[in-house]
Amino acid sequence: MPVPYVPNDPVTTLDRRDGPHGEVVLRRRGPAAGAPPVYEIIANGCFLMDTSDGRSERLLVDAALRALPAGRAEPAVLIGGLGVGFSLAHAAAEPRWGRITVVERERAVINWHRTGPLSAVSGAALADPRVRIEEADLLAYLDAPLPGPAHDYDYDYDYDYDAICLDIDNGPDWTVTEDNKGLYSPTGLAACRARLRPGGVLAVWSAQPSERFEEALRNAGFAGVTTEEIIVARGVPDVVHLAVLAA
Template identity: 75%
Template sequence: MAPVTPTQATTGLPEAPRTLDRREGPHGEVVLRQRGGPLEGPGTDGHGTPGAPVVYEIIANGCFLMDTSDGRSERLLIDAALAALPPGRARPSVLIGGLGVGFSLARAAGQPRWGRIVVVEREEAVIDWHRTGPLSAVSAAALADPRSEILHTDLVAHLRTDADQVAYDALCLDIDNGPDWTVTDDNGSLYSPTGLAACRDRLTPGGVLAVWSAQPSPAFEEALRNAGFSGVHTEEIPVVRGVPDVVHLARKGA
């Protein structure tokens, strides 16, 4: 029998995360880690902390992005956008920027009102973790929904250069820790005047832009107003420690 790795149950110390997959891609390193539950992935021995809930984490270039421990703010991203749409708009379409751990996609697919649901994700590893890996526990039903599709491409490039220039009723963007804390430098252009103009151009009249952030950003609210959006406001989700997660919301003129 393989030796049992010491865990929180036996040492009284917080259990260290275990790396399930690590990939080098065109935008740097992405890592999937697990806390709690039995060990999974190559090279593990099947032992873990008995009864501990399983939490998966995504790390990009050493920066923590998100995990499966909560998901309230990712769900709010979808709920708030849907609530902000003009009344009576039937079967609105939504583009979700960033697949992440899948909470936003699962929320949209769980709401019958949405029509087309498009997810843009630039990291092939993240898509794999959902289609054939552990994150399928969150997203399998949503990926099987005929309304849903995943585009393996860069969000910033897609918004600016997509040949079809399809307009959406809602853009729900969660590719960074917020406008003031981007995962890679090139993502910063999304929150620039040019990037916000591209977002506005990809919305239908009255369409909604929703942007997730790990902290409020009054400067970004002002940038949205300067870019010609109306109804700019922020909704908050309290967290255990520190400032709340937020969703910045803005509407394109009718």
Template identity: 75%
Template sequence: MHPPYDTAADRDRPVTLDRREGPYGEVVLRRRGGDGAGREGEAAAGAPVFEIIANGCFLMDTSDGRSERLLIRAALDALPAARPAPALLIGGLGVGFSLAEAAAEPRWGRIVVVEREEAVIDWHRSGPLGRISGAALADPRTEVVRADLVAHLRPGGSAATYDALCLDIDNGPDWTVTEDNGGLYSPAGLAACRDRLSPGGVLAVWSAQPSPAFEEALRIAGFTGVRTEEISVARGVPDVVHLAVRGA
């Protein structure tokens, strides 16, 4: 049973639930406030908010998953409607909103999640983030691969191809969590993404802010139909999803 909070500030003070050092640095799971259960994927009144911090950099929390869910919906909407059971790769498990959105959609076929942090996977399989992802992880279409996404996509990492790549491993192409992640948005990284897509497949990349430079990089890499979808947030610039299509 949680002790009573003295003030609203006490309720909002972050509590560290787990802290681990891994090959890519430190990852931390924190909880803010809440003594209610809440609903899956929603910050219901009284529900705790969970946060993931990597190397001191805030990545995401469970307060509002609209943009992470949009990442999946927008990719599916951009695919030809007649394409049966499209295969999806989700880059980054995060707090689980993207995976939950994908598993809730029966049109998706195989759903592969690539996550490099063992701690994050544990927080979903046996920790508090299972309230968001539990049903999706139990879905027979879902496979979780523990690997670095950049290495997984490049030649020699995986021979699989997908109809959609939905990537959310950074705060955006211009704000990476680790220096190595910058390779994903380089010409070689975008070529690797293109090569992992089937003809007409969709690349969707989440970002905390728009990036005209990244849009141009997508066009230079040979993608077509490059566009950006925005979703408003409580403060600051909108979250966005960058979308691009591999030519047929």
């Protein structure tokens, strides 16, 4: 259920940190009478997301699962971006998913989930044995050579995925952080494709529809490119772009 937006709700800054990619801030808005508080993440002075309504994040995960070939057992999903935790929490609430990996580059965001206010959203998911959090830039994670015995990783851990769900920045056409653009470039899409199993699905959240990005997905070798819209309270609809890798 979306939380009503009240323009005069008091806003409190809970944490502010400077990192390698700029400033990230966690704020609490409200609570208004009879409503829970809303937590907001601000990056480099720009609003990214809040906990008022998680419909589009849930659709991101559900749409990826629906698009997978029928009968695929315990598919592995990679979620790019932890954000306020809606995508992770929704994936962990679905027993059909197998391994769930979240890649988040901002240590502050991870801390807000593990020991801070956002644990109210993701606490149960973080305790799920299927869930693994990787602190890394997503494009670097996708491009990195697979770890071997000399690394501090589980050597038998599988690094390919049935679905990749991207919820990074504001989507492909407007990024708050300049270097996030690389993820939506031909190089970034090729990196996503390389880590998908045959028949795998790439699902990409965006704050607005993008015909240009749909064409980029086709040019990257994906098939079945579609876009699903999610009506929001204010402004243009959020969307999820879906693309399928040939089996």
